[in-house]
Amino acid sequence: MKVIAQSRSQQGTGASRRLRRSGKTPGIIYGAGSAPQLIALDQNALFHALEKEAFHASILDLELDGASQPVLLRDVQRHPFKPAVLHIDFQRVEAEKKIHKKVPLHYLNQEISKAVKLGGAIITHVMTEIEIICLPAHLPEFIEVDLSELSAGQSLHIKDVSLPSHVELALYLSQENPVILSATVPSATEEAGAESATSEGNDTSAAA
Template structure:
């Protein structure tokens, strides 16, 4: 995904306020042994881009002054109540060095799960993203979690996610192996099932 930005020379609260009044958003690019670079982006284009999942989880091609560099979105500051982006941080990436970043989880086959269809189970998504390590070129836009076979009372953990080649869970996620989804049967559904069994 390509992002076009422009260099900015002025910094400080007053300069940032003037930028925002002109429909621009101040931002910074840092990392990979180079000096931090102050930039500005068109606010409306940025606002729409931020609504796309891919903008948060992919390597972006950031073009500044005709020169392109690969970056990751690292931080976004929003106004507390207005639809306004106050500031954005981008981090440069080295294609030869592993990165740590969060990747969205896409939950698949929930509707066809037998526990949902037959046992009135409810599948809860405990987390919606997971932190991984990989080279920039191997970064997936998202990871699929197959819920087709999770049974009532069971949970899926981080290690159950099928990871693409070259992608691994970061060390503390690997060690903790947190729950990412669980299937539970509501008390009312259990009671109804018992009543039906007793009637038979």
């Protein structure tokens, strides 16, 4: 995705406020052994870009004063109640240096999974994104998790996820292996199943 920015020289609360009043959002680019650079972006274009999932988990092509450079979105400060972005941070990307980045989890086949269709389970997404480590060229926009074989009462852990080639989990996730999703059977469904089994047992005894 492409991002267009302009250089800015003034900084501070007053300068940022004036910039926002003119329809711009203040920001900064840092990293890759170069000095931080102050930038400004079009407020409206940025607001709509932030609604796209790929903007948060992709290498972005940032065009600054006619020259392009690869960056990652690192931080966004939003207004507490207005639909406005107060400040945005980008990090420069080095092709041969691994990056740490959170990417979304896309859960597939939930409605047709064994847990839902056969077990009447309720699927709870404990995690909707995970942090990975990889070279910029191998950064996925998202990671898919197929739930078609998920059974009622089963939980998936982060190590159950099939990662793309050349992609690894952040160390703390690999060590802790947290639950990312659970398929819980509601108590009413369990009780109904138990009553049904009891009733069938009584009918069998009566027939005997």
